[in-house]
Amino acid sequence: MVPILLRCVAPSRASAPRPAALDGCGQVRHIGAMVQPFWKTKSLEEMSKAEWESLCDGCGKCCLAKLEDEDSGDIHWTSVACRLFDAGLCRCRDYENRRSKVVDCVVLTPEKVRAIKWLPDSCAYRLIAQGKDLADWHPLVSGDPESVHRAGISMRGRVTALETDMARDEDYFDHMLDAQP
Numbered sequence: 787m788v789p790i791l792l793r794c795v796a797p798s799r800a801s802a803p804r805p806a807a808l809d810g811c812g813q814v815r816h817i818g819a820m821v822q823p824f825w826k827t828k829s830l831e832e833m834s835k836a837e838w839e840s841l842c843d844g845c846g847k848c849c850l851a852k853l854e855d856e857d858s859g860d861i862h863w864t865s866v867a868c869r870l871f872d873a874g875l876c877r878c879r880d881y882e883n884r885r886s887k888v889v890d891c892v893v894l895t896p897e898k899v900r901a902i903k904w905l906p907d908s909c910a911y912r913l914i915a916q917g918k919d920l921a922d923w924h925p926l927v928s929g930d931p932e933s934v935h936r937a938g939i940s941m942r943g944r945v946t947a948l949e950t951d952m953a954r955d956e957d958y959f960d961h962m963l964d965a966q967p
């Protein structure tokens with residue numbers, strides 16, 4: 787098995803729209819038919835740039851190194867993160883300039899979401915591409931960017947090394963995970 791770095795971008799959470807807060811008056815108002823959120827009504831291709839960016843849950847899993855078995859093609863996850871990953875904040879340290887610093891950082895598109903086999907099962911892009919709904923812990927559902935961390939879904943506190951710590955390819959084996967994080 788040889789280590790290859792398979793990863794994609796974790797879109798910025800900074801501009802993620804949040805569900806509007808309810809006022810505290812306690813009154814029930816009849817406002818007609820409920821408007822469905824965009825991820826329930828639009829395909830990946832139909833989303834605006836802001837909607838697309840907000841769909842990322844900020845889990846950071848796609849910034850982990852994965853190992854591909856040369857013979858079987860099987861993917862094995864590691865807890866080694868990209869050199870540009872801030873393990874404490876669980877986000878890219880230079881999202882705007884990431885491509886000039888990490889040339890193999892893959893920019894997700896609808897086509898790539900459907901083609902890439904190593905996106906985690908929890909990835910919001912993958913879920914929507916599969917016709918599924920977002921989980922309660924997704925920031926777009928909860929209205930709280932911290933909910934993905936509280937739910938234990940993200941890689942916050944779970945990264946054991948950065949790729950810059952790996953002197954040899956074999957060093958990745960010490961950080962292999964038994965299953966998808």
Ligand code: SF4
Binds near residue numbers: 878881885892
């Ligand atoms: S450069 Fe690295 S840390 Fe930043 S988004 Fe890409 S894979 Fe993640």
Ligand code: SF4
Binds near residue numbers: 847848908
């Ligand atoms: S795995 Fe998907 S949801 Fe999680 S950070 Fe990467 S792109 Fe965003």
